[in-house]
Structure formats: C-alpha cells, structure tokens
Amino acid sequence: MITILGAGAIGQLLAHKLTEASIDCQLIVKADAQYSSEWCLTHQEHQIYHEIPAVAAQDCDELWQVWVCVKSHQLEAALDSISHAITDSTNVVLFQNGMGHEKIALRYIQPQQLYFASNTHGAYIKAKQAVHYAGQGKITFGHLESDSKPEFLTQQICDALNAEWHPSINNILWQKLSINAVVNPLTSIYQCKNGELLDSDKWPKVLALINENQRLADTLAINLDAPLKETIITVIEATANNQSSMLQDVLKGNLTEINSINGYLLDQASKYDIPVPHNWRLWSEFHIAYPPLKQLAQANINNLDPATFHVTQQQGTEPPFSGSYNLHHEQGTYHCVCCESPLFKDDSKFDSGCGWPSFDRAQDNKAIAYRADDSHGMSRTEILCAQCGSHLGHIFDDGPTETGQRFCVNSVSLQFEQEKS
Numbered sequence: 001m002i003t004i005l006g007a008g009a010i011g012q013l014l015a016h017k018l019t020e021a022s023i024d025c026q027l028i029v030k031a032d033a034q035y036s037s038e039w040c041l042t043h044q045e046h047q048i049y050h051e052i053p054a055v056a057a058q059d060c061d062e063l064w065q066v067w068v069c070v071k072s073h074q075l076e077a078a079l080d081s082i083s084h085a086i087t088d089s090t091n092v093v094l095f096q097n098g099m100g101h102e103k104i105a106l107r108y109i110q111p112q113q114l115y116f117a118s119n120t121h122g123a124y125i126k127a128k129q130a131v132h133y134a135g136q137g138k139i140t141f142g143h144l145e146s147d148s149k150p151e152f153l154t155q156q157i158c159d160a161l162n163a164e165w166h167p168s169i170n171n172i173l174w175q176k177l178s179i180n181a182v183v184n185p186l187t188s189i190y191q192c193k194n195g196e197l198l199d200s201d202k203w204p205k206v207l208a209l210i211n212e213n214q215r216l217a218d219t220l221a222i223n224l225d226a227p228l229k230e231t232i233i234t235v236i237e238a239t240a241n242n243q244s245s246m247l248q249d250v251l252k253g254n255l256t257e258i259n260s261i262n263g264y265l266l267d268q269a270s271k272y273d274i275p276v277p278h279n280w281r282l283w284s285e286f287h288i289a290y291p292p293l294k295q296l297a298q299a300n301i302n303n304l305d306p307a308t309f310h311v312t313q314q315q316g317t318e319p320p321f322s323g324s325y326n327l328h329h330e331q332g333t334y335h336c337v338c339c340e341s342p343l344f345k346d347d348s349k350f351d352s353g354c355g356w357p358s359f360d361r362a363q364d365n366k367a368i369a370y371r372a373d374d375s376h377g378m379s380r381t382e383i384l385c386a387q388c389g390s391h392l393g394h395i396f397d398d399g400p401t402e403t404g405q406r407f408c409v410n411s412v413s414l415q416f417e418q419e420k421s
Contacts, residue, residue, distance in 0.1 A: 003028060003060070004067045005078055007035075009123040010095060011069035012131040014161065016041040019050045021160035028082065031056035035129060042126060043133040057081035065091045065152055067117070071249075072096040072260035079108045091152055093117050093141065097180055097245065098260025099173050100267075102144065115150070117141050118172045121162075122242055134242060138162045142169020174222045178213040179232055180261045181279070182206060184246035185286045188256070191247065195240025198233070206232075208278045216265070219274050250290055258286060263366055270365060284369040287386040291369075297338035297388035304337070308412040312338055312390040315375075315382070316410075320355025323411025327351065332418040333363065339388035340415065343367050344407070352399075352406055357414065359407040360399045368407075370395070383407060 002018060002025040004011045011027060016039065018025040029035050035054045040047055057078075063085045070078045075096060079086075086092075086108055093115040094101050105114050120137030139161045141153055147167030158164060166172050186197055186206060197206050207229070214228040225231070249256045262283055269276040291297075301313060310316035325334070334344040334357075344359045352358035362368045366386060373382040373394065383392045392413045399406040 001026065002065050002067060003063050004069055005057075005082065006069035006074075007054070007129075008069060008071075009125050009131050010119060010121070011067075012039060012125070012129075013041070013121060013123040013133060014067060014069065015039065015052045016048070016050055016131070016133075017160050018157070019052055020048075021156060023156060023160060026053040026055055028057050028060065029054045031058060033128070038129070040127075040130040041133060042130065058084075060085040062087055063090050065093070067093045067095060069095045071255070072098050072101060072257045073255050075101055076104050076107075079105065083108055088113075091115060091150070095119055096260060097176070097184075097257045099177050099264045100260060111145055115141060115143050116169050116173060117163075118169070118176050120176075122239065124243075124248065135239065136162065138164065140164055140166045140169065140172050142166045142172060144170060168223070171223045171225075174217060174220075175224045175228075175231065177261060177265060178217060178224070178228055179235055180244075180246075181213060181265050182209045182232060183236065184244045184256075185258065185262060185282055187244040188247045188250045189282075189285055189289055191250075193240065194236050194242050194244060197236055205278075209282065212276050212278045213265070216269055216274055216276060220268065220272065255292055256290070258283075258292075262286070266366060280365075281370075283366065284371065284386070287369045288371055288384065288389060291385070291387055291389035293339040293341065293387040294389055297336075297385075297390060300338050305412075308337060311410045311412050312392075315373075315391045317393075318356075318410045318412055323356060325357040325409075325411040325414055325416065326355060328357065328416065330416070330418055332416055334359075334409075334414045334416055336385040336388060336390055336392075337413055337415045338390040339385060341367060341385055341387040343385065343392070343414070344409070346419070350400065352408070354406075354408060356393065357409045357411055358399075359409065360401040360403045360405055362407065368392070368395075383409070385413075 004015050005028045007027045007029045015025050015027050037051050038049055039052045040049050060082055091113055092109055095117045118140045122135035124132050124134055126132050149165040153165055210229045210232055217224055246256045311318055331346045333342050335342050342363050345363050348359040348361045350358055369384045369386040371382045373380045380394045383395050393409040396406045397404055
C-alpha cells in the first residue's frame with residue numbers, strides 16, 4: 001500500500017495514476033474536511049472517476065511507504081502528523097520543490113529510509129476532489145546516499161507514472177532547482193504564463209539568471225544533463241500556456257516555496273562564497289512584491305505608535321540621535337518591530353557616529369530586501385524587512401569593517417531581544 005500524504009494537485013494525480021494501474025494506494029487528507037471516496041481526473045477534456053480511499057493522519061496505522069506531496073513549508077507539520085505511524089521500516093519519498101528538505105525529514109526517519117522524487121508532470125486543482133492533468137512529464141526517483149534501486153520501485157509503478165530510478169538524484173534535484181529558481185519567481189513577479197518569459201522585455205533578465213545559475217552549478221561540480229539555457233528554453237516552450245506553481249500560490253494569497261527554491265540556492269552560494277548578484281536582486285524584487293509575513297505585520301500595525309508607523313509604513317526617518325538603540329550595546333538580536341523576524345545580531349553593531357543604529361551585516365542576508373531610493377534629491381538604497389516589507393532604513397558602502405557596509409537603521413523599526421544566559 002502506497003500512502004500519499006497531501007491531496008493537492010500532484011498527490012491526486014499520483015493517486016489516479018496508481019489506481020489506473022491497479023496499485024493499492026490511499027490519500028491522507030485533512031481531518032476537518034469532508035471527502036467522498038470518488039475523485040475526478042480531467043485529461044484532454046475527458047473526465048475519469050476513481051474510487052480512492054482517503055484517511056485522516058491521526059487514523060493511520062503503521063505505514064509501509066509514504067509519498068509526501070505537500071508544499072515545502074508544510075513538510076514539518078505533515079511529517080509530524082503521521083509520526084505515530086512511522087516505523088524503522090517505513091520508506092518516505094519527498095516530492096517537494098526545492099532542496100534541503102532532508103534536514104526536516106531526518107528528524108523522523110533514518111537516512112536509509114529517505115528517498116526523493118523529481119516530478120515534471122503538470123497538474124492543477126479544479127475542485128477539492130478534482131484535478132486537471134495539464135501535461136505529461138516524468139518522475140525521477142533517487143536516494144542521496146545509495147545508487148541502488150529499491151525493491152519498492154517496481155516496474156509496474158514506473159510504467160504507471162512514467163518514472164525511472166536515477167543513481168545521482170542530487171544532480172537531478174539541482175537541475176530542477178536551477179530551472180524553478182528562474183521560471184517560478186519571474187512568472188510571479190510579472191504575473192505571466194511561462195511562455196511569456198521569452199518575450200523581448202523579459203528575456204534579458206531570464207538569460208542573466210540562467211547564466212548565473214549555470215556558473216553556480218559548474219563551480220559546485222553539479223553535473224546537469226544539458227546546458228541550462230537549452231533546458232530552460234525547452235521547459236518554457238513545453239509549458240508555455242501554464243502558470244507556474246509559485247504564481248498559482250501568489251494569486252491565491254498562499255505562502256510560496258521561495259525559501260526552498262531560491263533561498264536554498266542563495267544559501268549554497270553564500271556557503272561557498274560564490275557571487276550571484278542577479279539572484280540576490282531577484283530575491284529582493286520577489287519579497288518586495290510578495291512579503292510572506294505582510295498579513296502578520298498588518299495585524300500588528302494597529303498597535304504601532306505614530307512615529308513607528310510613519311517610519312516603517314511610510315518610509316519615514318526618525319531624528320538622528322533620538323533612537324533608543326543608537327548607543328545600545330547589550331548582547332542579543334534585533335528583530336523587525338512589525339513581524340518579529342530576526343534582522344541583526346549585536347556582534348554586527350558598531351558606533352558610526354551618524355545618529356542611527358549601524359550594523360555591518362545582517363544576521364542572514366536573506367532577511368533584508370533592497371530597493372533603489374531616489375527621493376529627496378539623493379540616490380540611495382533602501383533596506384526593508386524581506387518578510388513583511390517594512391521600511392528599516394538605508395545601506396551605504398562606507399562601513400569601517402571588512403564588509404564595507406553600513407546598514408543605517410531606524411531604532412523604531414527594531415525590537416531587541418536580549419540573549420539568554
């Protein structure tokens with residue numbers, strides 16, 4: 001029995017394909033929702049109905065094989081919901097976009113139990129129990145530490161899903177990551193279908209990201225199947241009329257998988273000190289357009305005093321030498337006052353004499369978004385909280401430390417949390 005955790009588009013599609021091939025499977029669904037046993041698959045304008053068992057996570061008994069088809073930011077909660085049914089012999093296959101998910105999965109299972117799947121089938125939800133099969137692709141299975149095909153991946157399963165085993169799944173995952181890191185955020189920013197990325201006004205930015213991601217893969221010795229430019233053009237042309245999964249999430253107001261896709265890429269570039277300026281610019285543009293914690297910040301705005309509201313929401317500036325953190329020297333972390341995301345550590349703070357708190361680096365480079373600011377007759381770079389979009393201050397290239405940076409931040413944009421002893 002194959003248990004599919006997550007009844008989204010890919011989860012439903014897999015369940016239909018397995019059922020058509022007479023392979024026993026079941027879907028784990030939300031406990032608080034009502035489901036019938038009949039599920040609908042639409043393909044080439046034909047509707048096909050299958051009886052697929054559905055069960056709530058808390059009602060699961062011991063699980064033999066679990067295919068996890070939830071979004072990347074839902075992974076931890078999903079695995080936690082079935083932790084009581086996971087044993088030492090449970091095989092878990094992760095279908096998430098992006099990379100780095102093993103850090104979460106290995107809290108629940110051993111490395112030998114963990115497999116990955118890279119999916120290129122196209123599907124989208126039409127209704128709660130109805131999925132549209134938008135385009136045939138394939139599924140590549142693999143293991144990070146073993147190149148031996150497992151017994152559970154039978155020829156019957158491979159035939160049903162147009163699937164294969166790959167001995168170097170890390171390269172396959174990197175290839176998909178490199179594609180998604182271009183197509184998904186750009187289609188979201190432009191709010192366009194995949195094919196429109198080939199338009200003349202968008203192609204230069206696409207090409208710059210492709211070239212940068214190819215250099216990153218080459219530097220990291222990632223063996224892509226083909227040159228990335230060739231692959232991405234093929235993918236864009238083949239899915240020209242599709243909306244990327246990230247754009248679908250943006251349009252629905254859902255959290256996206258930007259962290260596990262572009263965030264992972266940036267983390268790897270930073271880890272090995274590889275410059276990727278186009279990817280950093282894309283990260284800022286996306287988070288300024290769609291700050292993931294904007295709703296949380298909006299809920300907190302009503303509690304802000306007028307000065308804090310003016311600075312964080314109206315790009316204001318507090319008077320110099322007036323802020324409570326200007327000469328503040330305690331050990332701890334400075335958070336965004338609007339969404340509480342961590343921004344700066346005390347060890348990056350220095351006294352610049354400018355009258356505002358100054359830092360030579362962010363706690364995490366992904367915590368800050370950057371935007372050109374030509375107001376007041378000056379050319380500056382504004383810094384914002386990447387998680388909620390609140391204004392923090394500006395960044396300058398006159399810092400005295402090795403970073404050469406000075407993050408000039410308004411005190412009222414910050415909330416300090418003292419380090420616990």
